[in-house]
Amino acid sequence: MSQILSQEAPPRLFPLFADLRGRRVLVVGAGSVGARKIEPLLMAGARVDIVAQALGERAQGWVLSGQAQWRSTAFEPRHLEGAWLVVVATNDEVLNRLVADEAERRQVLCNVVDVSRLSSFQSPAVVDRAPLQIAISSGGTAPVLARMVREQIERLLDDGLGPLASLLHRWRDRIRQHLPELSARRGWIDRLLRGPLARRLQALSTEQADATLESALQAAQQAPRGWVSIVGAGPGDPGLLTVQAVRRLQQADIILHDRLVPAAVLAMARRDAERIETGKQAGTHHTTQEQIHQLMLEHAREGKHVVRLKGGDPFVFGRGGEELEFLRAHGIDYEVVPGITAALACAAYAGIPLTHRDHAQSLRIVTAHCRDSLDTLDWQALALERQTLAVYMGVQGLSTFRQRLIEHGRAATTPVALIENGSRPEQRVLVGSLQTLPELAAHYQVVSPALLLIGEVTSLAASLHWFGQPPLQLPDAERARCEASMERCWPAAA
Template identity: 60%
Template structure:
């Protein structure tokens, strides 16, 4: 179950905590810090809860739980050691449409209390939905080391200036750039040094300065093969700074989820026989948004300079004086091979690797088939699903052995990755039998024998039994083999 994240304003609102032990005490402390009006219902209280009751910080209902305790409260926390009592509290709270948290019992709870990183007024909450609280705490510990304590004062300073910032920068793009300068520039640095007065003065000066003219730009970003964990840190930063994202069809939804929420997303993907946007239309969109002063991310699957037309787009931008930069991505051949357990090169079997695109008949006709059919090399064929028969025909005609092994990787690095194996002799039939669809990458060569032995990600390869260890024994050059033999002797 996916929880809806929510930050509740409990200031001066009634909250009931059922239970008077150590766990209840921790929950009460957090509620008091949030300004809640807390009532604790329990026969007995810890010494700290007793002190808070004497001081008037909490109200105490002594005795056994009664349904009337739930009247007029906003939230309920059940923190007793009696699961039957906790279940009764949860049931009655649900009937009154009051959110309830049963400590360490996600099944009975209608809301979860997250692990919290407090940089008030900035608060980061982490939840595992009650499934793994210790994991949420581990994530909190890691984030604690990354988030400086000066973020709280920085947030307060931004809050004080918010109305003036909006008046000074009514346009969203200009206002965003001001905030980025505020949060990443001298003001933030002064707060980290413990100099709040100088930080406030620097912020005032920034508000009075004339806004710099906005100049649009384009960042060409390689999104990688689909797994969001393979996106580079620079790519992630560019996505979070973008005003507009022009993305290909093959960019995964998980990668797009990492982008800033208010960035405009435009799909410009091209697929064989179904072009959403021509290259000229993509160029026009890049120019339109960059000239409007926006920061544009051109997000491409894999790497933009490997069959991604990145060079064409940079030439266009340069011809029109649009500033640009490039953030490389992990190309499909590297990622799919790694996730299929297939090394693209191997000391004994493949001294070279060739990247080939075969998405249409014209591209197949321009290839050097005599060179591609040579042994002891690996072919990594992009966008080749539709042209497998022609690929097979040309390779066989130019001398590649029918027994040459292949691994066809569909949706490489993603949760639904599939690997289909076989030989060049039955390549089209194997692909058809398993209904392989784009995106898929073909790895053809002696190294494909390792797909079965070294597989580590996703389901095992589909298809015929691959080469045995005996068949895949090293084929070292004579000199190296002789040296190895002497060492063994």
């Protein structure tokens, strides 16, 4: 029984990165599949000999340029002499087995593409940030799965990691001389790679990067400097997080997150990161903005990487600018990772285009969380036709918002949409008109987070919705009563 299981189980392969510079590799087959195998061999500096009945276009180019040699049209066992590896990329089963058997006899590692039972080594899916490389293998049992894993890792790793690895290689001896103790050296490199300096180094020229690294190395004995990433968490769907946002969540020591950031987004953070909710809600402030500033400062001064995780985008009604001003005033390094703001995401998930040639040629994004903010708005401009209003607001201000718009000339019949929990599984979209807006919200007991959209484009939600349940409306009888009673639906201006 154990023998049967061992035969059926996929092999446990030994991972190996081979230095093929100047070493001979035989490739049998030179079509499109063979070319995909030849290219990384040439990039690794291998001497590639090709055996094939005919050369594909790419293989022919390599032969004509002298990068590879075309040895023969028919395989002979002698072709394996002096080869370190052989790759077989043909659809001839008899030839594949012949090459594999001859390679086994000569103790030459062999890969028969997509035939794991004939292969003594597998070509992995590779994430290439040369000289940094990550190889993923399923032991030949599920190459599609290996490619899927590679795609996920590709999204997580900066393109600049290769130049950064080369920079550290050039400086390896000097870093060892300056920090001879292993633990100190490892700690310094770890802080370097996790901190904002790594991002800066990737963007600099060689000379600038060398000078910057020199300064960092001279300051290596100083207490580690913390830093803050102001990160946009998007509207709620974790799939809408940017790649950079996920990277920062994976690197964070401390995460200061808004109350409305969902658990699914927080689940993408490093498991041992400390999470601190900085809940702020209209009418009740659990943590003041000043307290949030002090938390960022306190943890950054302890040498930690702080992620300030904010719903939507930090620079769209997120007080990100105020937080950067505070950090700069106190000498704390920072960066900003934008997020998808609610106006864009919620409208998209509701099937509402914010602009449309037939309905709206402009978009205004405003906030109206309290009476003070309502008083500062340009109502004359907001009441203009053929534009879309995206309003970040507490639902308790809907009556006043409706009244002000109608007073300044916006038609009471203007279509509106309320999007509650946009992009999340519990999303609800409510549609109606400006005159029935407060009643619509009250009937369905809308709560935060909710986005208000006003304009003709919202009428498209009924036909274009694609996510979650279809839009909801007021029952006919209630809508009729509301429309017939202008005083009750929207009081006339005093």
